[in-house]
Amino acid sequence: MSLFAALNSPVGRKALTGVTGIGLVLFVIAHMAGNLSYLFGSDAYNLYAHKLMSLGALFYGIEVLLAICFLLHAYLGIVITIRNRRARPQGYKKYRSAGRPSRLTASSRTMIMTGVIILIFLVLHLKSFKFGTYYTVEINGVEMRDLYRLMEEKFQDPLYAFGYPMVMILLGLHLRHGVWSAFQSLTLTSRKLSAALYPLGLILGIGVAIGFIVVPLYIYF
Amino acid sequence: MTIHLRVWRQSGPDSPGFLEDHTVTEANEHMSFLELLDVLNEQLIRDGREPVEFDSDCREGICGSCGLMVAGIAHGPQKRTAVCQLHMRSFNSGDTITVEPFRARAFPIVRDLVVDRSAFDRIIAAGGFVSVTTGGAPDANAVLISKADADRAMDYAACIGCGACVAACPNGSASLFTAAKIAHLDFLPQGQVESAHRALAMVDRMTDEGFGNCSNHAECEAVCPKGISIAGIARMRRLYLMGPLTAKAQ
Numbered sequence: 001m002s003l004f005a006a007l008n009s010p011v012g013r014k015a016l017t018g019v020t021g022i023g024l025v026l027f028v029i030a031h032m033a034g035n036l037s038y039l040f041g042s043d044a045y046n047l048y049a050h051k052l053m054s055l056g057a058l059f060y061g062i063e064v065l066l067a068i069c070f071l072l073h074a075y076l077g078i079v080i081t082i083r084n085r086r087a088r089p090q091g092y093k094k095y096r097s098a099g100r101p102s103r104l105t106a107s108s109r110t111m112i113m114t115g116v117i118i119l120i121f122l123v124l125h126l127k128s129f130k131f132g133t134y135y136t137v138e139i140n141g142v143e144m145r146d147l148y149r150l151m152e153e154k155f156q157d158p159l160y161a162f163g164y165p166m167v168m169i170l171l172g173l174h175l176r177h178g179v180w181s182a183f184q185s186l187t188l189t190s191r192k193l194s195a196a197l198y199p200l201g202l203i204l205g206i207g208v209a210i211g212f213i214v215v216p217l218y219i220y221f
Numbered sequence: 222m223t224i225h226l227r228v229w230r231q232s233g234p235d236s237p238g239f240l241e242d243h244t245v246t247e248a249n250e251h252m253s254f255l256e257l258l259d260v261l262n263e264q265l266i267r268d269g270r271e272p273v274e275f276d277s278d279c280r281e282g283i284c285g286s287c288g289l290m291v292a293g294i295a296h297g298p299q300k301r302t303a304v305c306q307l308h309m310r311s312f313n314s315g316d317t318i319t320v321e322p323f324r325a326r327a328f329p330i331v332r333d334l335v336v337d338r339s340a341f342d343r344i345i346a347a348g349g350f351v352s353v354t355t356g357g358a359p360d361a362n363a364v365l366i367s368k369a370d371a372d373r374a375m376d377y378a379a380c381i382g383c384g385a386c387v388a389a390c391p392n393g394s395a396s397l398f399t400a401a402k403i404a405h406l407d408f409l410p411q412g413q414v415e416s417a418h419r420a421l422a423m424v425d426r427m428t429d430e431g432f433g434n435c436s437n438h439a440e441c442e443a444v445c446p447k448g449i450s451i452a453g454i455a456r457m458r459r460l461y462l463m464g465p466l467t468a469k470a471q
Binding site: 002005006007008009010011012013014015080083084086087088089090091092093094095096097098099100101102103104108109111174177181184185187188189190191194 | 293432
């Protein structure tokens with residue numbers, strides 16, 4: 001059996017979902033930290049964004065890598081779900097979780113739904129910000145993109161100010177199961193480490209959701 | 222005690238099924254759930270109706286023949302027991318209990334609560350064995366095995382192949398079963414010789430049988446009458462993914 005066949009098997013697909021997922025979690029944490037620089041004023045935020053965009057080839061390289069992670073993660077999630085649905089054509093009239101040590105939660109059962117919503121959100125999000133109005137501002141004699149102004153403008157709209165936080169709550173829900181699940185898919189056999197990593201998903205999920213929600217609400221109110 | 226049952230009835234693999242209501246008034250808390258069904262069946266036979274079909278054999282929790290969804294949980298609400306060891310003291314008089322067969326595409330319904338679990342046999346046939354002639358009994362300490370490894374092999378060998386893991390899994394995945402059958406051999410030197418081939422063959426067979434994929438819900442571990450850990454699934458995945466690299470060497 002070739003390595004490609006192993007990676008394209010259900011086990012391999014899950015492992016790839018885990019790898020791309022961990023990559024995306026790291027991105028999300030970095031993005032959230034970047035967003036929080038908004039709270040330090042317009043210069044701090046615009047300088048941070050400018051510095052990122054001035055990285056040149058490295059910046060574009062990371063963008064390409066992220067795009068691959070996003071697309072592969074979404075594709076795998078969808079094909080895995082389709083196969084799983086087929087595995088039980090007739091559902092139960094009555095079904096409930098047996099409780100601990102089960103990790104069946106609202107979060108684990110809705111991964112495909114939260115995932116698809118985040119994917120749709122991502123397209124709209126890129127359209128509004130990355131490919132949104134290009135304002136410019138001059139800081140210390142350097143002309144750069146005024147993302148601070150764009151953000152301030154967008155989040156005046158209640159649709160953005162409240163829609164964005166709602167999607168971020170769903171992202172938190174996705175991470176609650178996803179973080180731990182990624183390690184399990186990547187063959188983490190240590191029961192102790194596994195038990196320790198499970199709460200990390202919850203902490204990261206809540207942390208990331210709050211971190212992203214703070215800024216839009218700060219702008220709106 | 223009086224127990225109201227909503228039991229799945231289905232006359233054949235292709236006929237539509239439905240939930241049928243029955244009341245058993247002669248139940249008592251010392252009965253196992255299967256004995257309650259026996260009482261129900263006697264009642265049905267007296268009334269000249271078809272009894273409810275279900276599987277059972279040893280009725281002491283070690284053979285893996287019985288298996289029902291009781292009140293929405295595989296083997297019922299009591300932890301670490303097969304449904305034959307689930308006693309009526311776990312319920313209250315007057316309760317309404319829904320009883321359904323284990324459902325999965327790979328477990329087609331034969332009749333009523335009986336499902337065909339031969340897909341499990343085919344997974345075992347794909348590689349769940351050690352293909353060497355054993356000869357006479359070897360000396361007790363001829364092959365040294367650490368206590369820790371022997372214990373772990375035994376933990377996985379406790380799998381009775383009942384199929385509750387598949388039934389409880391939202392994806393109808395047989396990962397816990399397959400993982401246990403791989404791990405109980407893989408912890409021992411006799412099993413390690415064929416370890417990579419075994420993992421590849423059994424996992425591929427599981428996929429071909431139409432079982433779903435593991436989403437790490439861990440619901441299987443919660444319903445497993447033997448409490449088998451999903452750490453075994455992670456182990457199976459590692460053997461499988463390393464397979465293409467290690468299988469050639471063997």
